[in-house]
Amino acid sequence: MGKVRTSRVKRVARQVLSIHGASASTDFQQNKQLVESVLKGNISKSFVNKVAGYITSLQTSGVRRAEEERGTGLNLSASSQPRDDEY
Numbered sequence: 001m002g003k004v005r006t007s008r009v010k011r012v013a014r015q016v017l018s019i020h021g022a023s024a025s026t027d028f029q030q031n032k033q034l035v036e037s038v039l040k041g042n043i044s045k046s047f048v049n050k051v052a053g054y055i056t057s058l059q060t061s062g063v064r065r066a067e068e069e070r071g072t073g074l075n076l077s078a079s080s081q082p083r084d085d086e087y
Helices: 007-022 030-036 044-069
Strands: none
Touching: 007 030, 007 044, 030 044
C-alpha cells in the first residue's frame, strides 16, 4: 500500500514545482531547504517534510520514467530473469 497524502500537500508541492522546478532534485534534504525558502511564515515542520517528500517522490518517478524511455533503467522483464524451474 502506498502513502496517503492530502490534497493540500499535493497542491503546494505542484505549485512549488511549477515555480522552482529547476531547483528541485531527488535529494530530500535539498528539497526540504527549497520548500522552507519558498514557504515563509508559520509553517509546521511536519508539513514542510511532507511537501518535500512528495516533491522527492515526484522527481524520482520522473527520473525512472526518463530512464525507461531511454532504455537505461533496470530491465526486469520475465525473459531477462533466470528461471527457477530447472533444478
